[in-house]
Amino acid sequence: MIRVLLAEDQSMVREALAALLGLEDEIEVVAQVARGDEVVDAARAHRPDVALLDIEMPGLSGIEAAAALHAAEPGVRIVILTTFGRPGYLRRAMESGADAFLVKDAPAAQLADAIRRVLRGERVIDPTLAAAALVDGASPLTAREREVLGASADGSTNAELARALGLSQGTVRNYLSTAIQKTAARNRADAVRIARDKGWL
Amino acid sequence: MIRVLLAEDQSMVREALAALLGLEDEIEVVAQVARGDEVVDAARAHRPDVALLDIEMPGLSGIEAAAALHAAEPGVRIVILTTFGRPGYLRRAMESGADAFLVKDAPAAQLADAIRRVLRGERVIDPTLAAAALVDGASPLTAREREVLGASADGSTNAELARALGLSQGTVRNYLSTAIQKTAARNRADAVRIARDKGWL
DNA sequence: ACCTGGAGATGACAGATGTCATGGGGGGAA
DNA sequence: TTCCCCCCATGACATCTGTCATCTCCAGGT
Incomplete structure (x- = not known):
């Protein structure tokens, strides 16, 4: 069984995603949190294989939570799931140790697929988004x-x-x-x- | 069986909500659309008892879709589901014929509950939001x-x-x-x- | 030792923005 | 009919914003 930690602040969406993942029979949601600053503690307590993190969250953003989790529990694979496919988000997510970056308007099937693939050591990134991130470059702002x-x-x-x-x-x-x-x-x-x-x- | 039409533009969220509703054994999602302007056609084709509409959608907003659906198929109960609990949204949603207004950070259990209650003829509105709508009043802008x-x-x-x-x-x-x-x-x-x-x- | 670039500041200037007084026209309500 | 409100407009005014030149200080990098 693949153990998944789910971090998403909107409870309706979070529990809906849990229901969606629950349909896959080798995936098991072992913990749910609603704030970015609860991710590391929950990971320590429930030992997930994969953490699924929304970006827009109170406490810590999903990107900051990814960095903290990557430092604290390097063995946990990280999938970022977000509403906004912003190039800067993708760039910072990958720099923070994320293994996959998905947008919420991608087909639902890609979610379980991405979880399986990061566990095989692959990185999963939408090619359109990757191109946009390369074109726009890093932030020019100090x-x-x-x-x-x-x-x-x-x-x-x-x-x-x-x-x-x-x-x-x-x-x-x-x-x-x-x-x-x-x-x-x-x-x-x-x-x-x-x-x-x-x-x- | 309660027949539900689901309108939400982010496919991952839409299919996740479908999975969530699928856990309830007297609820059946009979149609899914990703645009507001497909709601009326889908309702004519699939005869749902309840339409679950997100507000932020391309084509027509959920509020506009509610008005169109209420005019075209008055028998269909309407539940508005949105990220933003804005007083003006609630006001306009109710004026457009909605029977329930839910925000996505409410507990998931309220979703199936609201669906059952609107079918009994009840209106379901978060009391905090209702108060805010009354305090802020209608838009003062021409x-x-x-x-x-x-x-x-x-x-x-x-x-x-x-x-x-x-x-x-x-x-x-x-x-x-x-x-x-x-x-x-x-x-x-x-x-x-x-x-x-x-x-x- | 030198250069570069960021942080922080000042003064001057043009143009954009926000306010106000004041008009005309139209439509709905008392 | 009168009144009110919305629409659209102009001119004048004060303030806010955006740009530029120029300066100091400090931390890295070569």
């Missing part, structure tokens, strides 16, 4: 630029950003300006949209 | 304000919005100004965020 751009996403003004980040208003404007140029955007809102889309935030 | 605000969400400038909507730049600025005030926002990006959050877009 840590500060990403931080300031991310903080501006909720509509904060320069003055509020400066206060929140402990910077001068001019510096905030400089970082946003370079972020806008690096993303080839028209303004900060556009830059946020583009950076989100590529998984750079 | 049709034009919503249109302009929505179009501004991608970072378009006033000039681009004016061109796209066939308005003068001044008019665009006026609509955005009133939208910003009605949403109690600091600027257009903030207004977009707030309006999205309440389901007004």
